[in-house]
Amino acid sequence: MKTTRREFLELAAATGLSAILPWQRVFAxxxxxxxTKFIQALPGLGPAGIPVASPTSHLGxxxxxxxxxxxxxxxxxxxxxxxxxxxxADATTAVHRHLGPVIVARRGTPVRLNVSNDLPxxxxxxxxxxxxxxxxxPNRMAVHLHGGHVPWVSDGGPFSWFGADGTYGPSAISAPDxxxxxxxxxxxxxxxxxxxxxxxxxxxxxxxxxxxxxxxLASAYILRDFAEAALIASGAIPSNEIPxxxxxxxxxxxxxxxxxxxxxWYPSEYDAQAVPPGGLPLPFPSCVPEFFGDTMxxxxxxxxxxxxxxxxxxxxxxxxxxxxxxxxxxFYAQGAExxxxxxxxxxxxxxxxxxIGTEGGFLPEPVLLDGxxxxxxxxxxxxRADLIVDFSEVPEGSILILYNDAPAPFPTGDxxxxxxxxxxxxxxxxxxxxxxxxxxxxxxxxxxxxGANDPHAPLRLPPLDPSPLVPVGFTALPPxxxxxxxxxxxxxxxxxxxxxxxxxxxxxxxxxxxxxxxDAPTETPGAGAIEVWRIFNTTGDTHPIHFHLVNVQIxxxxxxxxxxxxxxxxxxxxxxxxxGWKETVRMNPGECTTVIMKFDLPSAPFFVPPSxxxxxxxxxxxxxxxxxxxxxMMRPLIVI
Ligand SMILES: [Cu+2]
Numbered sequence: 001m002k003t004t005r006r007e008f009l010e011l012a013a014a015t016g017l018s019a020i021l022p023w024q025r026v027f028a029x030x031x032x033x034x035x036t037k038f039i040q041a042l043p044g045l046g047p048a049g050i051p052v053a054s055p056t057s058h059l060g061x062x063x064x065x066x067x068x069x070x071x072x073x074x075x076x077x078x079x080x081x082x083x084x085x086x087x088x089a090d091a092t093t094a095v096h097r098h099l100g101p102v103i104v105a106r107r108g109t110p111v112r113l114n115v116s117n118d119l120p121x122x123x124x125x126x127x128x129x130x131x132x133x134x135x136x137x138p139n140r141m142a143v144h145l146h147g148g149h150v151p152w153v154s155d156g157g158p159f160s161w162f163g164a165d166g167t168y169g170p171s172a173i174s175a176p177d178x179x180x181x182x183x184x185x186x187x188x189x190x191x192x193x194x195x196x197x198x199x200x201x202x203x204x205x206x207x208x209x210x211x212x213x214x215x216x217l218a219s220a221y222i223l224r225d226f227a228e229a230a231l232i233a234s235g236a237i238p239s240n241e242i243p244x245x246x247x248x249x250x251x252x253x254x255x256x257x258x259x260x261x262x263x264x265w266y267p268s269e270y271d272a273q274a275v276p277p278g279g280l281p282l283p284f285p286s287c288v289p290e291f292f293g294d295t296m297x298x299x300x301x302x303x304x305x306x307x308x309x310x311x312x313x314x315x316x317x318x319x320x321x322x323x324x325x326x327x328x329x330x331f332y333a334q335g336a337e338x339x340x341x342x343x344x345x346x347x348x349x350x351x352x353x354x355x356i357g358t359e360g361g362f363l364p365e366p367v368l369l370d371g372x373x374x375x376x377x378x379x380x381x382x383x384r385a386d387l388i389v390d391f392s393e394v395p396e397g398s399i400l401i402l403y404n405d406a407p408a409p410f411p412t413g414d415x416x417x418x419x420x421x422x423x424x425x426x427x428x429x430x431x432x433x434x435x436x437x438x439x440x441x442x443x444x445x446x447x448x449x450x451g452a453n454d455p456h457a458p459l460r461l462p463p464l465d466p467s468p469l470v471p472v473g474f475t476a477l478p479p480x481x482x483x484x485x486x487x488x489x490x491x492x493x494x495x496x497x498x499x500x501x502x503x504x505x506x507x508x509x510x511x512x513x514x515x516x517x518x519d520a521p522t523e524t525p526g527a528g529a530i531e532v533w534r535i536f537n538t539t540g541d542t543h544p545i546h547f548h549l550v551n552v553q554i555x556x557x558x559x560x561x562x563x564x565x566x567x568x569x570x571x572x573x574x575x576x577x578x579x580g581w582k583e584t585v586r587m588n589p590g591e592c593t594t595v596i597m598k599f600d601l602p603s604a605p606f607f608v609p610p611s612x613x614x615x616x617x618x619x620x621x622x623x624x625x626x627x628x629x630x631x632x633m634m635r636p637l638i639v640i
Contacts, residue, residue: 029416030265032251032295035076035302035435037342038443042304045102045243050220050299053090053101059177059605061110061189064090064103068141068217069118071096076302079251081262084124086215088201091116098300099219099245103201105192107225110605112178113188117141117164125211126258126268126285130495131631132518134207139164141212142172145190145221146382146546147199147359147583151604152617154188155548158206158517158634159613162186169206170613177606191602195361195465196228198243198316198384210626214266214291214322220245222316227362227462235455237356238312238388244402245300245318246326246379246441248293267291270497279496289498290323290627292408292417294436303435306442308391310449315353315387319379322626324438325410325542328353328377330389333399333443339433342443343421344401351394353377354459357386360551360581362461364472367577377577378406380544382584382624385577392454394446402442410542411588464580468553469530469596472579475556475571481596483532484523488587488623489514490539493631500539500628502621502635513538521614521636523621525599534594537587538562543628544584545593548619548637549602551581552595560592567592584624599639616640 043049055062067089072082075098089096091114105111119139129135140163144156153160159171166183174180175187199221203212220243231237250265258268268285275282298304319326330350334340352370355377356362366388369377377385394400405420407413415423420439421430430437470478477483485505491512493499501514504522508515515522525531532555537543556571571594578585587593601608601617611618614636622634 030250030252032249032436033079033253034431035078035295037303037433037435037437037440038305040077040301040304042242042306042442043299043301050102050243051090051093051095051097051100053103054092055111058112061112062105063112063114065092065114066101067091067094067116067118069096070120070124073098075297075300079262081260083251084259084263086119086124086212086217088217088219098216102220102222104222104224105190107192107194107196107223110192111190112175113143113190114178114185115143115188116185117162119164121164123208123211124215124259125264125266127208127211128283128285128287130283131207131287133158136207137163137165137167138208140169140205140208141203141217142169142205143186143188143201144204145188145199145201147197148190148221149194149549149602150190151602151608152611152619153608154190155619156188156204157548157618157620158204158209159618161205171611171618173609175606176609189604191604192223193603194223196225197223197357197359197361198318198386199223200318200320207630210291210322210630211266213626214249215264218320220318227465235457236459238314238454240311241314241316242306243316243318244298244442245320247297248321248324248438249295249297250293251295270495275496276492279492280494282495282497286497287631288627289500290409290625292324293321294417294419294438296435296438296441298442303440304442306444307447308444309447310392310394310396311454312388312390312392315389317379317385317387319381319383321381323381324408325378325380325406326404327406328379329371329403330400330444331403333401336397336399341399342401342433342440344403344440346403350400351389351391353385354388355385355577356388356459356461358577358580359384359583361465362386363577363580364461364464365579366459366461369577374575378586380410380542380584380586380624381626382544382546383586388459391446392449396446396448398446400444400446401440402444404439404441408438412540469598470553470555473573475573477532477555477594478596481530481532483534486533486535487513488535488537488539488543488545488633490541499631500541500543500623500633502633515635517632517634517636521638523635524616524638524640527599527601527617527639530596530598532594532596534592535587536560536592537589540589542586542588543623543625543633545587545621546584546624547597547621549639550597550599551583552585552597554578554582554585555594555596557588557591557593559590561590601639614638
């Protein structure tokens with residue numbers, strides 16, 4: 001752990017581990033059917049939209065019973081059939097709706113979940129059984145509260161899965177004070193001792209996380225507190241709140257082995273042409289390095305439309321794509337008639353965003369994002385943004401488009417997976433007014449203001465909660481804090497497929513710093529310890545690195561080159577909208593991202609036993625590009 005600033009770079013220079021692999025398409029593409037954009041309403045929270053789960057009271061907590069199962073839902077009126085999905089439902093209603101049911105929790109009131117696994121024994125997507133864990137039954141699940149500060153037994157990590165057949169993963173310990181779970185069920189305990197924030201809960205079962213989440217096992221978890229309530233009561237934060245959960249999908253146009261027209265398509269084949277010679281024969285189905293959809297969903301439906309009044313709204317944005325980054329801006333539509341009402345005029349910006357929060361709650365200060373360079377909202381998979389948008393100056397009857405033009409993959413970009421009407425290289429790619437289209441996410445129609453004007457209240461955000469570990473904006477390494485040097489790596493697996501992995505600064509395998517998720521834990525901080533992690537990205541991709549258990553402060557980003565003995569420039573502070581607490585952090589190619597965190601363990605009303613698998617409090621840290629996470633960009637985080 002003891003290290004100097006230069007040591008890693010010197011080691012890297014000595015070993016000459018330097019290959020940055022270029023992006024290449026490695027799987028055949030499917031294409032969604034042509035769907036008319038913006039002909040259905042954006043689902044809100046409630047019975048007509050995304051259901052909100054209703055708790056009963058149990059042991060002084062909010063007690064929820066959820067069931068996970070397969071169901072179908074018409075996600076767009078023109079899809080030939082309703083789409084088969086996997087998802088959670090409130091067991092008291094058993095109503096399955098895509099992205100439901102949302103849990104609304106209150107700080108200080110713990111939540112208990114009892115989850116039943118009713119998933120069918122055949123997965124609705126291609127399962128690559130060459131990935132570790134994926135050879136097990138395909139209807140395993142693990143509920144991870146993403147962003148939650150929860151005891152490891154309730155973290156829903158990869159080895160804490162439970163199968164519909166009553167089997168359990170080697171790290172599965174149901175909440176100990178809720179009795180032995182019935183076979184195929186599991187109990188979770190969430191303390192909710194965190195400040196107000198948007199979290200989400202989604203599947204994390206080893207080997208099939210990317211498939212389970214894509215199939216629909218994901219929903220929002222909104223945590224409220226008094227500081228937020230006071231801001232809303234004063235009018236500083238609008239009470240009109242709209243969740244904006246973004247996903248990209250591909251829908252089948254014809255039946256295949258895994259489903260019929262209208263069902264979700266997911267790659268099953270790795271392009272043999274893209275594989276260097278000498279590897280084992282490619283498995284089929286095979287994982288792929290990244291999945292990019294061609295059709296955008298917001299709040300679970302394809303290309304919806306929102307109707308707003310001329311007043312302020314709060315948007316709670318979550319990028320729930322498997323791999324696609326989003327840069328989000330509002331533009332006025334080209335006109336009021338179809339299809340001009342569905343395409344943006346990128347020369348006419350709409351109202352700016354004021355960002356007030358991230359994954360870790362409120363920012364220290366509101367940040368104006370008006371679309372200029374360095375003032376554009378960029379969200380990697382799993383990042384969240386709490387935004388205020390003021391439509392009061394927008395003329396009545398205006399139509400706005402929520403627009404994304406982030407390169408995919410990020411930051412290199414491949415025009416082949418950027419579907420839009422202005423595309424020059426292939427003008428037939430997107431027809432104005434219709435999908436596939438990955439740039440136009442949501443249409444917003446601005447109507448008259450009904451009722452009282454918005455109150456005028458100064459927007460002053462509460463101090464960071466908990467207090468920061470280093471002063472906000474401090475880009476130097478704090479003295480006396482242990483430093484870990486870690487690496488993000490890309491090379492090839494035994495089949496010759498691209499593989500992304502985390503690693504340390506000490507090579508375990510020849511020619512790479514990378515380690516497998518299954519290798520012995522190396523990140524084993526003590527409970528309550530504060531550590532600085534310097535994470536060197538040696539790959540060509542930006543990776544959104546997600547930390548279970550902890551929120552982090554970003555200290556800096558600094559350019560380096562593997563093979564050069566020094567950093568290539570001074571440390572750069574985090575972006576203005578990264579100055580609060582984060583748990584998903586973009587780490588760019590050729591940069592060392594330095595974060596600081598404290599490994600406090602959450603409280604629990606029961607004794608938390610050590611993991612039978614690892615002997616500590618078993619968490620993980622990983623890339624949240626789900627295809628990277630699964631193959632194999634994840635490492636244990638074991639708090640001792
Ligand atoms: Cu990654």
